[in-house]
Amino acid sequence: xxxxxxxxxxxxxxxxxxxxxxxxxxxxxxxxxxxxxxxxxxxxxxxxxxxxxxxxxxxxxxxxxxxxxxxxxxxxxxxxxxxxxxxxxxxxxxxxxxxxxxxxxxxxxxxxxxxxxxxxxxxxxxxxxxxxxxxxxxxxxxxxxxxxxxxxxxxxxxxxxxxxxxxxxxxxxxxxxxxxxxxxxxxxxxxxxxxxxxxxxxxxxxxxxxxxxxxxxxxxxxxxxxxxxxxxxxxxxxxxxxxxxxxxxxxxxxxxxxxxxxxxxxxxxxxxxxxxxxxxxxxxxxxxxxxxxxxxxxxxxxxxxxxxxxxxxxxxxxxxxxxxxxxxxxxxxxxxxxxxxxxxxxxx
Ligand code: GLY
Numbered sequence: 001x002x003x004x005x006x007x008x009x010x011x012x013x014x015x016x017x018x019x020x021x022x023x024x025x026x027x028x029x030x031x032x033x034x035x036x037x038x039x040x041x042x043x044x045x046x047x048x049x050x051x052x053x054x055x056x057x058x059x060x061x062x063x064x065x066x067x068x069x070x071x072x073x074x075x076x077x078x079x080x081x082x083x084x085x086x087x088x089x090x091x092x093x094x095x096x097x098x099x100x101x102x103x104x105x106x107x108x109x110x111x112x113x114x115x116x117x118x119x120x121x122x123x124x125x126x127x128x129x130x131x132x133x134x135x136x137x138x139x140x141x142x143x144x145x146x147x148x149x150x151x152x153x154x155x156x157x158x159x160x161x162x163x164x165x166x167x168x169x170x171x172x173x174x175x176x177x178x179x180x181x182x183x184x185x186x187x188x189x190x191x192x193x194x195x196x197x198x199x200x201x202x203x204x205x206x207x208x209x210x211x212x213x214x215x216x217x218x219x220x221x222x223x224x225x226x227x228x229x230x231x232x233x234x235x236x237x238x239x240x241x242x243x244x245x246x247x248x249x250x251x252x253x254x255x256x257x258x259x260x261x262x263x264x265x266x267x268x269x270x271x272x273x274x275x276x277x278x279x280x281x282x283x284x285x286x287x288x289x290x291x292x293x294x295x296x297x298x299x300x301x302x303x304x305x306x307x308x309x310x311x312x313x314x315x316x317x318x319x320x321x322x323x324x325x326x327x328x329x330x331x332x333x334x335x336x337x338x339x340x341x342x343x344x345x346x347x348x
Contacts, residue, residue, distance in 0.1 A: 035318030038335045039066060039214040042260045042312060046332030047341055049074050049210060054334055063214040063222035064102040064124075071098070071120035071226045074210045078157045081208045084117055085157035086228030088164055091235045094156070097227050097242035098123045099134075101250040103220035107133055110140040111242035115152045120226045122149060134242060167232050209241050211248065211258030213314050221256045221314070223248045229263070239263025245273035255279045255316055257289070260329070261309035269295045275313050285313035286321025286345065293323045293347055310344055323347070 037057035041049040052073035056066035078085035088094045098119035099109035108127025111134065113119045122144045126135055135143050145151060156164060209227035216222075225248045227241040240247035240263030247263065249272035250256040257275035259266045266272070271292050278288035289311035297304040310329030312322035322331045322344035329344040 033317065034219065035335050036215045036219055037063070037066075037217050038314060038318045038320065038333065039063075039070070039212065040312055040314055040320050040334075041070060041213075041332050042211040042258065042310070042330075043208060044330055044332065044341050045074065045079070046210070046212070046330075047334075047339065049212060050332050050334035050339070053212070053214070057214060057216055058336070060217040062102075062218075063216040063220055064100065064224075066214050066216070067100060067212050067222050067224035068121060068124055070212045071100075071210065071224050072118055075118050075120065075226055078159055080159070080163070080231065081228055082210050082226050083228065084115070084152055085160060087160050087231035088156060089229075089235045089237070090167075090232045092156070092164055093154070093235060094160070094228055095235070097229055097238055098225060099242050099244055099248050100124050100127055100222070100224040101244060101248055101256075102127070102222045103250070103252040105250070105252070107244045109134040109242045109244060110136070110144075111238040112137040112236060113140045113144065115154060116141060116144045116149050117152055118149065120224050122147070123224075133244060136238070136242075137236075163231070209239075209247070209260040209263075211241075211260055211312065213248075213250070213256035213258050213312070215256075215314060215316075215318055219316070221250050221252050221316070223250045223256045223258055225258055240266035240271065243267055245270045247272060249273045249276045251276050251280070253316065255285065255288075255314055257285075257311055257313035259309060259311050261324070262307040265296045265299075265304075265307060265309050268299065271296070271309070271311060272313075275311050279313060279315050284321055285315050285319055286323060289313055289321055289323035290345070290347070293325055297325060297347060305348070312344070 039050045049070040053066040053070035075083035080087050095112045096119040097111045100123045101107040106127050108123040110119050110123050125147045211225045213223040225241040229239045246267045248258050257272040259271050274292045275288045278291050292311050308326045310324035312331040314320045324344050324346045327346045332341045
């Protein structure tokens with residue numbers, strides 16, 4: 001049996017039945033009102049990323065254009081973890097990963113890209129101008145140059161140079177929980193090696209991988225991720241941020257999700273695809289993220305004690321939520337009425 005009801009009637013019904021439905025389906029999303037446009041980006045710095053992209057969304061532009069604007073903003077800044085100013089791999093080379101996905105399930109990605117300032121824009125060109133999804137290394141760079149991206153010089157930023165020289169002294173590779181929350185300037189945990197500061201000395205917030213998801217005024221979803229990957233990684237290492245279904249997934253009927261943290265653990269569970277599938281099954285964005293985090297922890301509880309992964313998601317109603325393994329993951333939300341940083345809930 002099927003029912004057809006008018007929009008007004010539906011809204012009236014929804015207003016009265018939502019609490020009841022919430023009661024009957026604990027943990028399931030009961031979206032009635034749609035918040036759009038909305039943009040959600042990882043970490044405190046996501047607030048500035050959202051601001052840089054907002055004019056696209058507020059002018060009823062496409063979510064995918066807003067995502068690219070946000071990426072360009074953060075890629076052009078100096079930080080530990082995004083763009084050419086970021087920390088290098090253990091050979092002293094900055095290699096960048098990025099991906100993008102739009103409302104039509106078009107997607108593009110680059111991995112191990114060197115000397116190119118805006119990797120997410122290159123990923124967008126892969127998406128729009130080629131039949132492929134992922135280009136890597138020299139091939140990705142060649143493609144970028146052919147598409148008019150200038151080749152930047154192989155110079156480390158001052159921050160990166162300092163951190164790399166410090167790391168070389170110990171010459172060890174060890175992922176650090178919430179690297180962006182620790183600082184060589186004000187942390188007492190100096191024995192763990194060089195850390196990116198939570199805030200740079202001039203007060204600018206630092207961050208890890210920048211994951212962005214957005215729904216535009218037309219209700220279409222898109223997302224993007226941009227990163228230099230794990231600091232002092234093995235040359236050639238690629239994390240989740242170039243992986244559609246790992247660091248980013250968008251299903252225009254359901255929602256979008258992105259991740260930050262130790263990419264290997266996200267890849268292992270196809271993390272953001274999993275989050276979207278949980279939302280498809282009716283879970284709220286927060287609970288969908290929580291279930292993905294639980295999946296990682298269940299696979300290896302001992303290892304999970306020492307790593308951080310955070311997921312953030314939005315659904316088709318514009319509801320948002322995040323969850324992480326450890327304390328310290330944050331994400332920024334911008335809508336017409338909200339401009340806020342949320343500390344995500346965490347498992348341990
Ligand atoms: N989440 C970023 C990376 O693992 O490279």
